[in-house]
Amino acid sequence: MISSRATKFKPHPAIIARVYDFEFGRRGLSVHFVRFDFAARRAWYANASVNLNNFAASVSLPTASKRQSLDDVSNALSVLHVFAEEFFDHGTCRLLSCAREFSEELRSFCHWSAQDIATLTFWFDSIMEEYRAASEQDARLGSSTCSTITSKLSLQDPDLQSVLYIIQSERLAALGTAASALRRPPYDSAKISDSFAVPIRLVRSGKHPVRSSMLCHVKVDKACA
Numbered sequence: 001m002i003s004s005r006a007t008k009f010k011p012h013p014a015i016i017a018r019v020y021d022f023e024f025g026r027r028g029l030s031v032h033f034v035r036f037d038f039a040a041r042r043a044w045y046a047n048a049s050v051n052l053n054n055f056a057a058s059v060s061l062p063t064a065s066k067r068q069s070l071d072d073v074s075n076a077l078s079v080l081h082v083f084a085e086e087f088f089d090h091g092t093c094r095l096l097s098c099a100r101e102f103s104e105e106l107r108s109f110c111h112w113s114a115q116d117i118a119t120l121t122f123w124f125d126s127i128m129e130e131y132r133a134a135s136e137q138d139a140r141l142g143s144s145t146c147s148t149i150t151s152k153l154s155l156q157d158p159d160l161q162s163v164l165y166i167i168q169s170e171r172l173a174a175l176g177t178a179a180s181a182l183r184r185p186p187y188d189s190a191k192i193s194d195s196f197a198v199p200i201r202l203v204r205s206g207k208h209p210v211r212s213s214m215l216c217h218v219k220v221d222k223a224c225a
Contacts, residue, residue, distance in 0.1 A: 002052060006086035008079045009033040010044065013052060014059040019083070022092070025129025031099075031121060032064035033079040067121055068114045074103040077124075095131055095150050099124060102153040109155070116167050123163045127152055 001020070002011040009015070018029050036044075044050075067073050077100040084093045103124075106112070112120065127149065134146035152159070 001087065004086060006083050008035055008082050010036045010040075010062070011052070012050060012062050013055045014061045017055050017057070017059075018061070019080075020087070022088075022128065022132040022135070024132065025125045027129070027132075028061050029125075029128070030064045031073060031076050031080065031124050031128070032067060033076040033083075034065055035075060035079050066114070067117045069117060070103060070107050070112050070120075073117060073121060073124065074100060074107070077103055091147055092131070095128075098150050098153045099127065105155075113171075115170065119163055119167055119170075123160060126159065 001007055001016050002013075007016075015029070018027060021027075023029050024031075067076070077096060081093070081096040081100055084096045088096075106120070130152070131146055131149045134149055138144055138146050154160070
């Protein structure tokens with residue numbers, strides 16, 4: 001698997017071991033399969049910072065890079081789909097193909113921020129995790145429930161509806177915070193000082209001097225204007 005042409009992502013032993021068992025979600029894997037080209041592979045091998053022969057369960061997963069756009073998610077699913085066509089069965093390949101197509105459908109739904117992408121990635125991971133659990137159940141009971149998971153890749157999926165509600169709530173909260181900041185005038189000590197100084201200079205520039213009590217009266221009125 002490490003040397004296979006179908007392995008377009010970083011062939012870290014911890015990733016290879018987990019992707020073979022489809023251990024997404026709580027098992028550690030995410031859909032963050034960044035394309036690992038020839039130059040990156042050569043540099044990584046030269047660095048020799050990872051023992052490529054150690055497939056023990058104790059080997060920690062490398063930190064997944066954060067996806068910033070839906071393009072990143074779609075590209076990662078494409079990389080994973082290439083691997084699936086080589087090593088997985090038809091049902092798993094179909095799931096990943098549908099996931100990639102649905103990510104394209106989401107692109108036309110609305111504009112997604114980096115924060116939205118993190119939430120959507122969590123949902124995709126949960127779909128993969130559910131597929132794995134269904135596959136294990138099918139192997140024990142002889143059922144075929146895993147084939148129904150693909151139908152969840154739809155805007156009508158209840159879990160996705162909850163995700164979209166969370167995203168909408170976060171957007172409204174951010175807009176409310178921004179609006180409050182715009183309505184609140186900034187504290188500027190220089191402007192406050194000027195508002196007191198200007199009327200004093202105007203009064204003193206006249207031909208008839210005034211008492212200090214009158215100066216105070218002018219300053220207060222100006223400040224409240």
